[in-house]
Amino acid sequence: MLVLTEVSKWYHGQSRIFENVSFEMKKGDFLYLVGGTGAGKSSLLRMIATEESPTSGQVSLFGYPLATVSESTLRAIRQSIGYVPQGTRLIPDLTVFDNVALSLSLAGHRVISAASKAKISELLNRLGLENKRDHLACMLSGGEAQRVAVARALVRTPELIIADEPTGAQDRDYTWSLMDLFLKANVGGAAVILATHDREIVRRVRKRSAVLRKGQVTLEDAACIY
Amino acid sequence: MYLLRLALRPWRVAPWSQIFSALAVGFLLLLAGFLFWMQDGLKTVVVRLKGEQVITAYLQPSIESEAVNRVLDDVRGVFGADAGVAVQLVDRAEFLAGLKGSYPELVRDLEDLGQQVSQVVPRYVSISGVFAANKLDAVRKVSGIESAEASGDRYRPIVGAFSALRWIARVIMVGICFALFTGLIHLSRLNGYLQRDALGILRLWGASSMSLLAPGLVSGLLVGALGGVLATSGWLSLGAALGRQVRSLSPILNHLPAFSAQMSWILFLIGGISGLLAGVFGSLSGIQLDRQEGGQG
Incomplete structure (x- = not known):
């Protein structure tokens, strides 16, 4: 699903x-991306999310090299x-x-359907946002x-979830609510790559890790890295 | 719906830019419309001035008074049903009366000639209007006409001036259109910049090209259409009075056409289409800028 080559x-x-940096992710994989501040986690994730291009090397998503992919294929990937x-x-x-809802609409779903609205409401409820649904962002x-x-990100049932510090501003309860959702999506078949500083998360939910240190990535198994 | 809200963002964030741009569009459209009306109307005036002339046909001195009407009828027959051709007999008494104001002594001397004045002072038929060049020869062939001459090109200096005016009006019109479109493009680029963050998100979430262009298109269309409405209102409310004012400047300009209400709709359409096209350019530049900064297609 995701291949980074040099x-x-x-x-x-x-x-x-x-x-x-070279590593691969298959369907259903879960990978932490850990590293200190300024290590390059966000830059790496922006590249995988197709927001930026690598200076050198190749990123392939769903079997398509991003450097040469057509506009329509890139849109489908996104x-x-x-x-x-x-x-x-x-x-x-x-x-x-x-x-x-806009995310769902851009993924080709019909927003006006009752099922779509229910899905959005359920997600917002789970994240404690039911009272904020009509508030401006x-x-x-x-x-x-x-x-x-x-x-x-999750409402469109993506095949690949890229999350950059998604729990950084959350209290403990919401942190685990969010992790719950990521894990549930992962069980459902989505690949998840999650950048985090939170050692507790990495300790309690043991998954493979890519450690970014001094410009190099080291892959660690699901053993505790902290 | 979401894209429409995004399209309205410039009206929330920078409303005066939109309003003043629309006012400028309206004014420029109205000015261009007026110049178009004028240069188009002057074409009719120029054609008329080029063709308008006066033939002076001198009657033979021997023609009796009773035969003069026959000659007049024959001359009128040369022009047939030509509208606007005036045929007028100027007899000796009228001729002398016309001279009296400027040359009173000459007129007294001529009057003192008595019967011999018919040998000196001619009778002639004056034919004025717009007619073909071959009519002069036809008039010369009329029985009772001794000779005839045409004024020919008497309005040439005025025709030249009006032709130059038409060209200047066209050049100014082109300049106005250029300024209008340039202004709209710059506004659209500003609007594209205001929408850039959202467009970047939309692109990242897999929005189609049309979805990315839509907010800019609508923003531009709104400003252009509003300008068009202003121009239309100005045309319908001021056009008739302005036209009357211009036509009253000179009898020659009486042939300018009246302001037509149809032109007001054309101005509105031009405003809307200009805004739409400028919106496309603005959107494309915004998307391009976002791509360059992101370094990704």
Whole structure:
């Protein structure tokens, strides 16, 4: 499903963020991406989410190399991804409900169907956002916005979930609610790659990890890395 | 629905930019419409001025008074049913009366000639209007006409001036259209920048090209259409008065056509289409900018 081959990234005038990163993920895999602040986790996830291109190397998603894929195929790939960016990036003009519904609509689902509305409501309920559904996204707290971003990513039942620090602004209860949702999606067949600083999560939910340190990625098995 | 809300974002965030742009579009459209009306109307005036002339046909001195009407009828027959052709006999008394104001002594001397004045002062038929060049020869062949001459090109300097005016009006129209479209494109780029964050998210979530273009299209269309409405209102409310004012400047301009209500709809359509096209350019540049910054297709 996801193949990184000798991928390197640096920005103009800066030193390399990471280099020669190679790993694969199959359907149903769960991978933590861990590393210190500034290690390049977000850059790596943005590349996988097709938001940026690698400076060198190749990223392939669902068997398609992103460098040469057609516009229509790229669009289809993006519709199969659920991305939770670090900055949430909700559309402030839209309500909570509409931000989540828009994701579903862009994935080709009919938003107006009762089943779709029920699915969105259920997700919002689980994340404690039922009272905020008609609030504009710009009126939410950081933690609420982050939960909306997760709901937006998961509502479209993606094949690949990319989450960048999705629990960073959450209390313990919501942290585990979110992890519950990710794990449930993973059990349902979605591959999940999740960047986190939270050692407790990594300790309690043992999964394979990719440790980003000094520009290199080391893959660790589900043994405790902390 | 979501895209429509996104399209309205510039109206929430930068309303005065949209409003003033719409006002500018309306004014420029109205000005362009007026210039188009004028240069198009002047074509009729120029054609008329080019063709309008005066033939002076001198009657033979020997023609008796009773035969003069026959000659007049024959001359009228040359022009047949030509509308707007005026045929007028100027007899000796009228001729002398016309000279008296400027040359009173000459007129007294001529009057003192008595019967011999018929040898000196001609009778002539004055034919004025717009007619073909071959009519002069036809008039010369009329029995009782001694000679005839045409004024020919008497309005040439005015025709030249009006032709130049038409060209200048067209150049200014092109300039106005260029300014209008440039202004709309810049506004659309501003609007595209205001919508950039949301468009980036939409692109990342797999939005189609049409979905990405839609907010910019609608934003541009709104401004262009509003400008078109303003131009239409201006045309319908001020057009008739403006047209009357221009036509009253000179008798020559009386042949300018009246302002037509149809033009107001054309102005509205041009405003809307310009806004739509500018919205496309603005959207494309916004998407391109987002791609360049992201470094991804």
